[in-house]
Amino acid sequence: MSPTDALLTVTGLQKSFGGNQVLRSIDLDLADGQVTALVGPSGSGKTTVLRCLNGLETPDGGTVAFRGGPSVDFGAKVSRKEALSLRDRSAMVFQTYNLFPHMTVLENIIEGPVRVQKRARKDAVSDAERLLDRVGLADKRNDHPFNLSGGQQQRVGIVRALALQPDLLLFDEPTSALDPELVGEVLTVIKELAEEKWTMVIVTHELAFAREVADEVVFMDGGVVVEHGHPDQVLRNPREERTRRFVQRLLNPF
Amino acid sequence: MDWELLRTSFWPMLSGGLTGTIPLSLASFVLGLALALVVALMRISGQPVLSAIARFYVSVIRGTPLLVQLFVIFYGLPSIGLTINPWPSAIIAFSLNVAGYAAEIVRAAILSVPKGQWEAGHTIGMSRSLTLRRIILPQAARVSVPPLSNTFISLVKDTSLASLILVTELFREAQQIASFSQEFLLLYMEAAAIYWVFCLVLSSGQSALEKRLDRYVAH
Numbered sequence: 001m002s003p004t005d006a007l008l009t010v011t012g013l014q015k016s017f018g019g020n021q022v023l024r025s026i027d028l029d030l031a032d033g034q035v036t037a038l039v040g041p042s043g044s045g046k047t048t049v050l051r052c053l054n055g056l057e058t059p060d061g062g063t064v065a066f067r068g069g070p071s072v073d074f075g076a077k078v079s080r081k082e083a084l085s086l087r088d089r090s091a092m093v094f095q096t097y098n099l100f101p102h103m104t105v106l107e108n109i110i111e112g113p114v115r116v117q118k119r120a121r122k123d124a125v126s127d128a129e130r131l132l133d134r135v136g137l138a139d140k141r142n143d144h145p146f147n148l149s150g151g152q153q154q155r156v157g158i159v160r161a162l163a164l165q166p167d168l169l170l171f172d173e174p175t176s177a178l179d180p181e182l183v184g185e186v187l188t189v190i191k192e193l194a195e196e197k198w199t200m201v202i203v204t205h206e207l208a209f210a211r212e213v214a215d216e217v218v219f220m221d222g223g224v225v226v227e228h229g230h231p232d233q234v235l236r237n238p239r240e241e242r243t244r245r246f247v248q249r250l251l252n253p254f
Numbered sequence: 255m256d257w258e259l260l261r262t263s264f265w266p267m268l269s270g271g272l273t274g275t276i277p278l279s280l281a282s283f284v285l286g287l288a289l290a291l292v293v294a295l296m297r298i299s300g301q302p303v304l305s306a307i308a309r310f311y312v313s314v315i316r317g318t319p320l321l322v323q324l325f326v327i328f329y330g331l332p333s334i335g336l337t338i339n340p341w342p343s344a345i346i347a348f349s350l351n352v353a354g355y356a357a358e359i360v361r362a363a364i365l366s367v368p369k370g371q372w373e374a375g376h377t378i379g380m381s382r383s384l385t386l387r388r389i390i391l392p393q394a395a396r397v398s399v400p401p402l403s404n405t406f407i408s409l410v411k412d413t414s415l416a417s418l419i420l421v422t423e424l425f426r427e428a429q430q431i432a433s434f435s436q437e438f439l440l441l442y443m444e445a446a447a448i449y450w451v452f453c454l455v456l457s458s459g460q461s462a463l464e465k466r467l468d469r470y471v472a473h
Contacts (some may be wrong), residue, residue, distance in 0.1 A: 056373055087379055098374035102392045112378030115388060164378060 013062035024223040033197035037210035040220035046203045055087045090168040091161035097153040099145040106141040131159040151182030171202040274423025286352025293357035315354025328419040344416040359401045363394035396467040403460040
C-alpha cells in the first residue's frame with residue numbers, strides 16, 4: 001500500500017520520558033476500515049503510540065499524517081494548537097473508562113458533541129440514544145457511571161468515543177480493567193464495529209481476540225515494531241524470535 | 255441575671271449580626287474564594303514565576319496575624335495616602351486572608367481529581383480551561399466542601415476583629431452595650447451564643463450541601 005492510500009501514516013515516531021526512550025522509531029500505515037492490533041510486552045511503548053496519535057503525548061520526532069490533514073511533523077517546531085489538531089480525527093477509549101462521574105450516561109456522551117463540536121443538543125441526544133441502544137444500554141441513559149458495572153461503563157466509553165464521529169478509534173487495553181466475565185460484552189461491541197468497517201487501533205493482551213478481529217497485528221518491543229502482518233502469520237508463525245517468545249508466554253503463562 | 259438587659263441587648267446584637275457579621279462574611283468569602291482559585295491555578299500552572307508568586311502570597315497570608323493584616327490596611331495605608339473606609343478595609347483584609355487558606359484547599363481538591371479525567375476531557379476535544387470548568391472543578395467542589403466550610407466558619411468568627419476598625423457588627427454592638435452597662439460577662443456570653451447559633455446553621459448547611467454533591471460519587 002502506498003502512503004497516500006492510508007487514512008493515517010506514521011513515520012519515525014519517537015518519544016522519550018526523561019532519559020527513557022520509549023519509542024525509538026515507529027512506522028505505521030492504517031488503511032480505511034482496517035483494524036490494527038498493537039501487541040507486545042508491557043513497557044514496549046504500545047500505549048504511548050496510541051497516546052501520541054490522540055495528542056495526549058507530544059512526540060519528540062516523527063510525522064503523524066492523516067489523509068486530508070492534519071499532518072504534523074514533530075521533528076520541527078510544533079505549536080500546541082497544531083499538535084492538538086490530531087485530536088479532531090480520532091477518539092480514545094481508555095483502559096479505566098474515565099467516564100465523568102458527575103454526569104449521567106447521556107451527559108457523558110453528548111458533552112463532546114455539544115460543548116466542543118457545537119452540534120445542536122437535540123441531534124446529539126438522538127445520536128447518543130441510537131448509539132446507546134446499539135450497545136444495549138438504552139435504559140441506562142439517566143444513570144450515573146458509578147451505578148454501572150465495568151463492562152457497562154466501558155460500553156458507554158465506546159459510545160462516548162463514537163459520538164464524536166471520529167475517523168479513527170483508539171482503544172487502550174479496553175478490557176484489561178474488567179472482571180473476566182465482563183470482557184465478552186465489550187469485545188462483542190468492538191467486533192461489531194470492526195464489521196462495520198471502522199478504522200481502529202487496539203492495544204490489547206487478548207491475542208485470541210486480536211487474531212479474530214484484527215486485519216493486521218503489530219508486535220512491538222523495546223520501542224520498535226519488531227514484526228507486523230496478518231494475524232495468523234504474526235501470532236501463529238512469527239518470523240522473529242522475540243515475537244515467538246512473547247506469544248508462547250501469553251499462551252502458556254505457567 | 256438581668257433579664258431586661260438580655261432582652262434589650264439581643265436585638266441590637268442580632269441586627270449587628272445580620273447587617274454586619276453575615277454580609278461581611280459572605281462578601282469576603284465569595285471574593286476570597288475567587289481569588290483562591292486564581293492563586294491555586296497559578297500554583298499548579300507549571301510556570302515557575304506564577305507558581306512562586308502564589309507560594310509567596312500563601313506564605314505571607316498564613317504567616318502573619320489576621321489582626322495585623324487588618325490594621326495594616328485600615329490604620330497603616332493612610333500613611334501613604336491610601337485611606338480606605340472601615341467596611342471596604344474589612345472586606346479586603348478578610349478576602350485576602352481567606353484566599354491564602356482556601357488556595358491550598360482548592361489546589362489539593364483539583365489535584366485529587368484523577369489525571370484520567372483531564373485526559374478524557376482532552377480526548378473529546380476540550381481545551382484545558384473547558385476541561386477545568388466542566389470536568390475538574392465540579393468534582394473538586396465535592397472534595398473541598400468540608401475544608402472550605404471550616405474556613406467559612408472561622409471567617410464568621412474572625413469578622414469580630416472588624417469591631418477594632420469600627421465596623422458595626424455583632425461584637426461591636428456587644429462591646430458598646432457592655433461598656434455602657436458594665437455587664438461584661440452577660441453580654442459577651444450572649445454574643446458568644448449568637449455566634450454559636452450562626453455557626454450551627456452553617457454546619458447544617460454544610461451537611462446538606464455534601465449530601466447534594468454526594469449524588470455523583472461512588473461509595
